[in-house]
Amino acid sequence: MDALKINKRLIMTPGPVSVDPRVSQAMSNSILGQFDYEFVDIMNQTMALIRQSFLTQNKWSFPIDGTSRAGLEAVIASIVKPGDDVLVPIIGRFGYLFTELVTRAGGIVHNIKKPMGEVFDQDEIIEALDRINPKVLAIVHGETSTGRLQPIDKIGHACKTRGIFSVVDAVATYQGMVIPVDDWELDAVIGGAQKCLSIPSGITPITFNDRFSEEINRRKRVELGIRSNEITEQDDFIRSNYLDLTQLQDYWSPKRLNHHTESTTSIYALYTGLKLALAEGIENRAHRHSYHQEGLKLALKALGLEIFGDESNEMKMVICVKIPQGVDDNAFRLGLLKNYGIEIAGSFGELQGKIWRIGIMGYAIEKQNILTFLSAFSIYLAYQGVDNLNLEQAVSTLLKYYETSE
C-alpha cells in the first residue's frame, strides 16, 4: 500500500496552520478507552488547561468534538430558542455566520453593521443593546475576513448589568492574544484549534459561566435510553443532541453520562497544544504574534504594498494587504503554492479578489519562516510583473527590524 505523502508547506493563512511536531507526536500515542480512568484523568487535566487558557474560573470549560463552527453552533443552539432576540454586530463574514446560526436556531436576529474594514465603538453596541434589549449578544472578536479586532472589554459587563448573555467568537484570537474571560465578564466564549493554538482542526475549546449554564439547563432534556424517569420533558428542548451543551455537561462532569465517543487523539492534541501554549505563556505568545506581524507589515509596506484597513483596529495575527493591480488573485496564490509550497489566503464577499490575508498564527511564526516568506512572496510578485516593488528595501527593513527590536 502506498503511504500518504504530504509535501512541505509554509502555511501563512488564517488557518489551518502548521502543527508543532510535539503535538503530532502526542497524537500518535495509542488509544485509551473513553471511560478508562487514565483517559478521564487526561480529560480533567484538559479542562483545567482550558480554564487557564481563557483566564477563567468557569467550571464549564471543555472542548466540542468538531471544528470551530461546531463550537459556535453548540453555544448558539443551546442558548437561543425559537423567538429569542439576538443582537449580532457585523464587521465581516463571521458575523454572518452567527446570524445564520441564530436563524437556524429559530432566533430573531438584529444586525448592526459597519463597512468592511471598520469595527464598532463599544458604546455603539451598548446603545443597540439598550434599544433592542435582546436575550443574547453574539459577537466576533477577531474577524479574519477583514483582519479586524473588535474591542470587547466593556461588552461583557454591559450585557451582565442588563441581564443579556454575551457570546464571543474568539476562534481566531484564542492563544494569539490575552482574552481574560472573567475580567471581561463574558458569559460564553468559543476558542479555535487550527489558528493561533495551532493544533489540527476538529476540536474546539469553549467556556461558559454558571449564569449561562443555568439558562441553558432550563431546556435540558436527557436522551431516551439513558434517562431516569424524574426528568420532565419540555417543548423548548435543544434541537441538537450532538451539540447540546447540557448533555455535554453531564459527559464532562463526574457523572460521565454516555454521549458521544470522545475523540482520543484530538484530546491528546488539545492537551499538548495547551501545555505548550501555557508553558510559553499567553502574554509571551501574544507578543510573538504581534512582534512578527509588525515586522512583516513594515517590510510589506517597504516593498510598496498597501495595507488594508485601519491599523488601529487590526488583528495582530493576520495582515491584510491590497492585491496589486493587474494580479490575478487565484492564479497568483496557486502559483505561490505550487512553486514554493507557500500558502496565503484570499477573502470573501466584497473583499474577494481585492485583498490577501497573510496569517501570523501559531507554531510556524518565527524569524526564519517570516524572512523566507517575505523573500519568496516579494520576488514571485516581481516575477509576475508587478512594477515598482522595492525588493531589497523590503528585506532590509525586516532584517533590521529583527536586529534592532525584540
Add this chain to the structure above:
Amino acid sequence: MDALKINKRLIMTPGPVSVDPRVSQAMSNSILGQFDYEFVDIMNQTMALIRQSFLTQNKWSFPIDGTSRAGLEAVIASIVKPGDDVLVPIIGRFGYLFTELVTRAGGIVHNIKKPMGEVFDQDEIIEALDRINPKVLAIVHGETSTGRLQPIDKIGHACKTRGIFSVVDAVATYQGMVIPVDDWELDAVIGGAQKCLSIPSGITPITFNDRFSEEINRRKRVELGIRSNEITEQDDFIRSNYLDLTQLQDYWSPKRLNHHTESTTSIYALYTGLKLALAEGIENRAHRHSYHQEGLKLALKALGLEIFGDESNEMKMVICVKIPQGVDDNAFRLGLLKNYGIEIAGSFGELQGKIWRIGIMGYAIEKQNILTFLSAFSIYLAYQGVDNLNLEQAVSTLLKYYETSE
C-alpha cells in the same frame, strides 16, 4: 514540559479500539491547507475509498467532522423535518438514540420493540412500514448494547418500492462485515471510525444516494455571507448548519463552497484506515472478525461462561457474556484494567450489571491478543472467586481452534 504518557492497553470493548500504527504515522504528517490542491486531491481520493468501503456508486460519500453520533444526526436532521413520521425499530440502546434524534428534529416517532437480545424478522418491519407509512425508516444494523445483528438485506428494497427513505446506523458493523449498500438498496448509511475500521473517533464516513439527495435539497439553504441572491429561503430549512448535508455537499463537490475547516489529520487517518481495510479486503476482514469471535466464544463457553442471546442473530464483532454470579461488574472491569491494562465493556439500561461486552474489532484482533486476553481474563475471574471455571479447558479449546481452523 511533561510529555503525555499513555500506558499500554489491550482494548477489548466495542470501541474506541486500538489504531494501526500506520494510521498514527499518517496522522503525524504535516498540515495542508483545506483548499490546497494536494489536500483536495486527498479529499477526493477519500470519497472514492468511502464508496468502495460501502460497495456503492453513490456520488455522495464523504465524512462528517464529528463522532458517529454527528453522522447519525446529520442524516436525521437533514431528512426529517417537523411533523414527518419516522419508524424506528428498537432492539437496544441505539434505537433509542435514533428515537431521540428524530424527536429533536421535530419528527413523529413510531417505535416497534423487541425484548433485549432479540431482533426483528424483516417481515415484521415491512408490516410496520405498511401500517404506519412513514417518510423514513431509521434502523440500527449492529446493536452493540445487546450484541445483536439486525438483518436488513430486504429492508432497503421494501422501503424503495413504498417511497420510504431507509437510514441505517452501521457504525458498529462497518468494515467488520460486508455491507453492500447498492445491492441492498439502502438510501443513507452511516459508518463508524473507532470500531471495526479502527481509526480514532472524531470522523464519520456516510453515504447516500441521489433519491435521498433530491429530498434533502428541497430544504436547502445556503448560509448568509456566501450565498448569492437567487436562493429562495424556505421555512422548513435544516435546523443545523454544521450538520447540514446540503451544505456539506457543496463543500465536498468541485464547488468547494466554504463551510467548516476540514480536519486535516482526521482525513489522513480515514484515508489510511480505508486503504488498509480495502487492501486486506472487506470479505477477508469480515472473516478475520468472525473467525476470532468464534474461537474466543468457544473458549469462553469451555471456561464455563454463558453467552447472552441467540447466536443465530449475534454480531460477529462482539461477544456478550453473562456476568458470573457474585461478581461486581464495575469492580471487576476496573481491576482487569488496572492490573492487566485490559478493557472490556458493561452494557446499558436493563442489561447493565448483567452482561459484559467483549469487542472483537479492528486492528488488534489477532491470535496473540485473543490468547492473551482469554488467559488474563479467565485467571482474573478465578482470582476474584468465581468457582467451577475450567481454565485449562478454555485455553486448550482456543489453541486447538487456532491449530485446526483458519
